[in-house]
Amino acid sequence: MTQMMQNSDTPQNAYHYGVIARAIALIDSAEETLSLDALAAQLGMSTAHFQRVFSAWVGVSPKRYQQYLTLGHAKALLRARFTTLEAAHVAGLSGTGRLHDLFVRWEAMSPGEYASGGAGLEILWGWFDSPFGAVLVMGTDKGICGLSLAAEMGEDAAMDDLLARWPAATFAEDPERLRPWVLAAFGMDRTLERAPLYLIGAPFQIKVWEALLKLPEGHVTTYGEIAKAIGTPKAVRAVGTAVGRNPIGYLIPCHRVLRKSGELGGYHWGLPIKRAMLGYEAARAESR
Template sequence: MSARPPVKGGMTQHQPLFAASETSYHYQVVRRAIDLIDQSENPMSLDEIAAEIGMSTAHFQRVFSRWVGVSPKRYEQYLKLDHARTLLREKFTTLEASHALGLSGSGRLHDLFLRWEAMSPGEFARAGAGLTIFWGWFESPFGPAVVMGTDKGICGIGFAAEMGESCALEDLLSRWPRAEFVEDPMKLRPWVLKAFGAGDGTLDTAPLFLMGAPFQIKVWEALLSIPSGQVTTYSQIAQAIGNPRAVRAVGTAVGRNPISWLIPCHRALRKSGGLGGYHWGLPMKRAMLAYETARAET
């Protein structure tokens, strides 16, 4: 087993990209609503959900509308399991077409321009040796996020709302066991602001540095071509990268994506329409899909 990589720094304060307490609160409201909807055999009214959460109906509606830009009733529809099937039926994206149109790599990802480069296979094999990775905690629309990056760009984003902060941090630290880690959120802040849509317009791109095996990077490149509000399947990704029989390996590569949200592994679903799993918690995946599709349709 590899030793824990050296980590410099000791600050624990989260950088408030948004109003920190407000965004965490909003995510937790959505998270609790997801649980209520999942556990209910019959559709719940707006009043019933608000009462269960302990809010007035008007306050609950305001929180939801500010978070996703649509009414709670419409948002509830996005959170249901059969929404995955609706996405596949109405929002399905063909990755081959995206590649043919040149949408991969430096193409547009939702409302954000990204540029990215990948480390060489030799660099990946060295497990981060000689590499300095900066990291910090930030408040995001989906709760606390730990973000990591090199001088070249963001290399990792993890979410702690479901698994806890210590587990999320250790998860990313273990990806590159021989790197040196330095806590420096201010170095990353401009990129993270852009990544979560809170930038001031002074930065055009949120650069990414993809750190993975060649096959993984091919899968992540395919994910980058999926527009916001659309989804694909693991089998379609396998076809898009020219290896249609590698569905299981594609699923593994999707699950190992270190740059959550920006490399949108949450947009990959099972062929049956089921949501499948998500490394940072299935409720997080469902919230992200609802967040994107609600905005795409407003």
């Protein structure tokens, strides 16, 4: 069962994302821009209540947010806020995002530990609410090592996905041990200093994930730019595979990677969630 975080009436909870997810589905299926009244009616809500919930979650009006969900906006974002990862890092941009300030340290398994499939490793897990629906979070005593968003794939598939990554590990349900890190990671408790990460992956994967952590909120990049940034410009396909195997989606922001054409591409936890994340961050960046 999903654990409620503190302040369950905050804009960042599963109910609000559920409304957004249904609104996105309606926007996708519509042949033209839907009015506020039309969206609210199809969701079975009053116009005023829908406006409050929607604006509280994303910070802009439903009409404005619809613009953030289009392919045209993704392309505009790529043109206007595209930065090479190296340039962003040199310019200090990696420190401007909310999440980057939280992750003041991270550790990685050794290649040998990774090859063992997590043998001898105890991994704790728990279900929580997040700004993007129910989220399964896993962690060791060193930090968060896994995160799976269940809004699209379902809770059983989300659990199976993470369990299969470290088949030899021992797993124990203990949400209370993880709760402080989860609250910090999703901005639910800003008094906490950090949400440490423990990256469990092959060396090449970890290089890709480390590069993603340098990408600021509100910016996007391409698979090719990541390949260049880690010194393997011809390994675009391998980079795509590593991005897709990211075990800590959103916290390691693989949703900020687009195809060179500006198309969104795929997303391990569901394309609607990727679109919601990009729109959410673009709206937040504009409001700042």
